[in-house]
Amino acid sequence: MNYRHGFHAGNFADVLKHAVLARILQHLDAKPTPYRVIDTHAGVGRYDLDSEEALRTHEWKDGVARLDRSPLSAAAEAVLEPYRAALAAIRSEYGPSAYPGSPWLCRHAMRPFDRLIAAELHPPTYRKLAEVLARDGRCKALAIDGWTALRANIPPKERRGVVLIDPPFEEKDEFATLTEQFIAAHRKWPTGIYMLWYPIKDRTAVETMADGVREAGIGRLLRLEIDVDRPEAAGGLGATGLLIANPPWKLAEEAETLLPALTERLAQGQKPRYLCEQIRPDG
Template identity: 80%
Template sequence: MNYRHSFHAGNFADVLKHAILARILQHLNGKPTPYRVIDTHAGAGRYDLGADDALRTHEWKDGIARLDRSPLAPEVEALLAPDRDTIAAIRAEHGAAAYPGSPWFCRHALRPFDRLIAAELHPQTHAKLAEALARDGRGKALAIDGWTALRANVPPKERRGLVLIDPPFEEKDEFETLAQQFIAAHRKWPTGIYMLWYPIKDSRAVSTLIDEVQEAGIARLLRLEIDVDRPAAAGGLSATGLLIANPPWRLAEEAQTLLPALTERLAQGQRPRYLCEAIRPDG
């Protein structure tokens, strides 16, 4: 599977990923000590939903456009507030068709003493990322392989923060690589928060990922998934997931409120589903 950010910006998978990312950043901001975010496969940082790539798929119409349609229940909107604030900020700065990637979410949330490392290997995409983070001393765009960036930057000197691993799944063994690289990084920095994104095309690959992580002895995991029941005839992705290690306190409770509402709003078929599973929460 090839998952290029620019073709899928603002789709249902982004809606889930960014809603949870914004919650994690809020929790990190809840303590006065500095933190660092390491975004291993950062993409361009900012996207134009009116550009050719986005218009080829129109996936944002069944993603962020549905979230824009009308407010959800008050308790859901309270949890979505950081997400919506970030999107409103980038639209105010770059126009109504602008959509933030994960580095822009991080940039918006960082305090003056927090830091972001964002890695992107593709030259043209890295140039866009560097532009998105320009003139902001808190963030650095690295033109290196994401797995190299991960190995080189954990543990961060702050000893607190988040690693976001969101690979493009261009290689057939990407799930295996994801498991190996995450496990190795966790051994070096077992107290960090890790958020792994994955597409659900092959349920066996996802199960193997979860099994390998558990067999490595990694405890305190939160597994979040939504399946919007996209019709097979439409092609494309129907389900996506996040595996979070060392989730902040109450994130699982927040997800139990967010996921049902997001799944209902983003559903494309009659049988959407969501999963919110704490694995070894007291490990």
């Protein structure tokens, strides 16, 4: 499949990814030492849900727009708060149709001494990303392949931080590449937080990836998935997941609170499901 950010901005997969990322960043902010974010496939950084791309799919209407209707439970909203705050901030600055990509969300959460590396290989997309991050000395946009950026920037000098790996899945062997690159990166920087996003269309490919990571002996993994039971006639993506290495303390507990409420709100069919699985939680 070809998962281009602009067509899917604000959809249910983005809501899961960005809500969890915002929570991870809040955990990083809780300690006084600086951290670094490495975003390997950054996209343009900021999206307009009134753009031609977004209006072609309208996927945000079954994603972030559903969250806008009313609050979730009080417990779920407490976990969702950093994501809600980022949405409020970008809309205040750019209007109600603005939506934060991961680089913008990271920049919003970062403190003056934290740093962001955002890689984007596609030239027009990179130019937009560079414009979004311009005049912010904490952030650097790189016009290079995301895997090259990952290898070149770990371990960071801060020794603390998160790597977001969110490839477009344009290649048939993208899951194999994702598995290989993640395992290699983890060996080089085993204490970093890694957040791998993946679409779920081929269950075999997903399980093969998960098995490969387990067999590599990587400890402290958290696997989160949402299946919104999208009708087959609607086409497109209906399920998505995150594999997180070295999740912050209590993130699994927070996910157990958030995912049921989020799955219920974002469901498109009668049998939505979620998964919150800890793998070797003690390392």
